[in-house]
Amino acid sequence: MTSPALAVTNVRVPGRDGRFDLLVAGGRVLELASHDPAVTYADARNIDGRGLLLLPGLTDAHTHLREPGQEWKEDIASGLAAAAAGGFTNVMCMANTKPVNDNASVTRLMLRRAEVAWPNGPRLFPVGALTVGLAGRELSPMGELREAGCVAFSNDGEPVADTEIFRRALEYAADLAPVIDHCEDPFMAKGSGANEGAASARLGLRGQPDAAEAIQVARDILLAEYLRAPVHLAHVSCRRSVELIAAAKKRGAPVTAETCPHYLLMTDAALFGYDTMAKVNPPLRTDDDRAALLDALCQGVIDILATDHAPHAAHEKETPFEDAKNGISGLDTALASLWGLVRRGRLSPEDIVLRFAWRPAEIFGLPVNRFAPGDPADCILFDPDESWIVTPETLRSKGKNTPLLGQSLTGRVMLTMVAGAVVHSLDPSA
Secondary structure (H helix, E strand, O other): OOOOOEEEEEEEOOOOOOOEEEEEEOOEEEEEEEOOOOOOOOOOEEEEOOOOEEEEOEEEEEEOOOOOOOOOOOOHHHHHHHHHHHOEEEEEEOOOOOOOOOOHHHHHHHHHHHHHHOOOOOEEEEEEEOEHHHOOOOEOOHHHHHHHOOOEEEOOOOOOOOHHHHHHHHHHHOOOOOEEEOOOOOOOOOOOOOEOOHHHHHHOOOOEOHHHHHHHHHHHHHHHHHHOOOEEEOOOOOHHHHHHHHHHHHOOOOEEEEEOHHHHHOOHHHHOOOOHHHOOOOOOOOHHHHHHHHHHHHHOOOOEEOOOEOOOOHHHOOOOHHHOOOOEOOOOOHHHHHHHHHHOOOOOHHHHHHHHHHHHHHHHOOOOOOOOOOOEOOEEEEEEEEEEEOOOOOOOOOOOOOOOOOOEEEEEEEEEEEOOEEEEEOOOOO
């Protein structure tokens, strides 16, 4: 047997009884062996797992890293630093850069910047624009983008209003890579940042009804079924959408979907006080919507979790509510915040692994660690009992725009490893 170059010892693994040693050679899993205190790995670099949870590296299928063009909000270096601190080893970044990632030169620039800043990972996977300039009028050169390194296509926050163009986009992309759609009727209070309901009425804010999302979800499902072409529905936020997706999956429609931690943990009550940190698109909705999303995630109607990490500069949030930018910075806090649902028994550690690691990598064809021999040694050590306070200083992202500022979270990523290389550690000896 090949000798390990690295051994992460005395760890717990969700779904398995006992303690384990992860043995790594050549950046890949050699073996997940039962832990025996009498066994040592004298020729290997040893990391003491101290009984912490060993999880596979997470995949975030929806981030905004802002580079090129908006580096005051975030750049690739800072975004990947936040990813490493949050336990993400694969990061898919959206195309709404300036210039838009609608040609191979922008894609290659992003990949070069990632390679220079983080040569050992986290890995960056660009998402190419679905239409030129995200304008919704002309299809992007998807073949060129795919060849340059894009793993999916999306018009991101600019939903394609022209159904004929969206149909052609699905047909064109079908043999290349998945299409990710931001489901929002572009004429129904676009980007308002507040759910239309009791909370928006009390606050006197323009609201967006949940139907604005569900209408577009229904369109996409019908097209996917008609064309037999896959579509992935981004950041689902409401019960109406969940019901449509559940029915479509029963019929065998080629549809997958994601939701985000903030839709599982917060409601539109967070807007009281006109808190712009809680302004996001689609908006935070009601407790009934939140409960429906959580049930859908556990049942597999919602396939994956994604952060929709949307960093902004302070001045873009410190403004009247209706002028503030939409978005929450989430890479640093996603796993820790969701662990509250694990402690309350609403999610299991296995749910987190499936929905934030294995399933997104499967949908988008990315590297994944299932702890089988030969898998990439992408993993994290997570301490479910470590408490920390979310402050601007504890966030690696340039974006400090999160409603969690000042709150204490219990659960922290202590170490992140990509292909056997440690890219984040709170233990200087690791």
